[in-house]
Amino acid sequence: MIFWGLLFLDLNKPGLLGIFIGLGYTFYSSFIIRCFVEEEHIKLKIIKFIGPTIYVLLSLYTQKISLYSLISPINMAFFIFCIALFSKDKFPKKEVQFFVVAFIYLYSFSIYNVWDKGMRVNARNNYDFEIQAKSINRKIPDLSHYQFLNSDLDSIHLSGKDEYIIIETWNEKCIPCFKAMAGMNDFYKNIAAKAKQYYVYIPVKKTVNYDKVFAFDKIEDKSSILIDINLQDDALLNQYPVFLVFDKEGTLVFSQVGYKESAKKDLQKGILSVLD
Known part of the structure; x- marks a missing residue:
């Protein structure tokens, strides 16, 4: 969850490589955590599920629902997290890794740009609409x-x-x-x-x-x-x-x-x- 905060929610943005690293870590970290327990029973899965779910709900609450919001980094990370969470393997098979890494690469260096551009346009339109040029009609300190x-x-x-x-x-x-x-x-x-x-x-x-x-x-x-x-x-x-x-x-x-x-x-x- 710390990685999600640093790489997906930071206002300064981590760049395309940061998105790629964040999504890759999201996938493999679930399997790394699994190595430290004898058996990942349903209670442990629920515990792992709580943090990402909170992030997604907060993301939906703070953003206007649109096609662009559906492909946000948080939603994509949640999708990849679910793939890893519901996998029964101790470590993902090669074909699964290929599919996931290929998707992460496609999103990080292509789809993410579409989302970023769309969010910038929406932010620009909202800002220009709300902030009208006006003077200050009260006395302020010298x-x-x-x-x-x-x-x-x-x-x-x-x-x-x-x-x-x-x-x-x-x-x-x-x-x-x-x-x-x-x-x-x-x-x-x-x-x-x-x-x-x-x-x-x-x-x-x-x-x-x-x-x-x-x-x-x-x-x-x-x-x-x-x-x-x-x-x-x-x-x-x-x-x-x-x-x-x-x-x-x-x-x-x-x-x-x-x-x-x-x-x-x-x-x-x-x-x-x-x-x-």
Whole structure:
């Protein structure tokens, strides 16, 4: 079950090889466990059956039922697990191994890509539908209130004394964030003399891979990357990307939650309207 958690449920994804290893281990581990008991009676089979069943039920509960969900890694692993569980052999026959390994190879390097692409499209459509560009209509703390981590992992404050500060929040699982990075990059370069722009990473897990964050390939200027400490919480933000513009006194003068490529020009005009 630990392997399932690491290889099938990890948000960072293990890659095609990881899927292949996970499914292969699912099949052979049942036979390995069987070697440590004199007789695998019905109670032991039920115990082995509990964990995978819980995973499948939780997967069905958290995902919308569709053709894509049927070919998810968890469901395929459960199918292979059942083949091994109900086999009466101490170790699988060669023809059974050939069939199972061939299926695992086909799924890992072909069918899995279909599932992954379908889930990405669904996630993109859902996100774009739910997150509409809007401004923040409440007062939030001034810029000096917030803390960030820089690439040296030092806690810092941003100052807007001599220039405007633009913050664009992001996370590696946020598809609109990637669109914003590509769509707004040239705009930020053109207004560099008026405003300093930062990409503030919003962690969603307790552990952060700092090397990956500060070397994120979709951000051209790596020196503009910071990691959030208290902005998301203290400003009561629950979405991303969020665009915040603070004036030279550190006061919020422009905000937008969400990003739409079709409304990029309006966002840029809004930012320009508050710059001196």
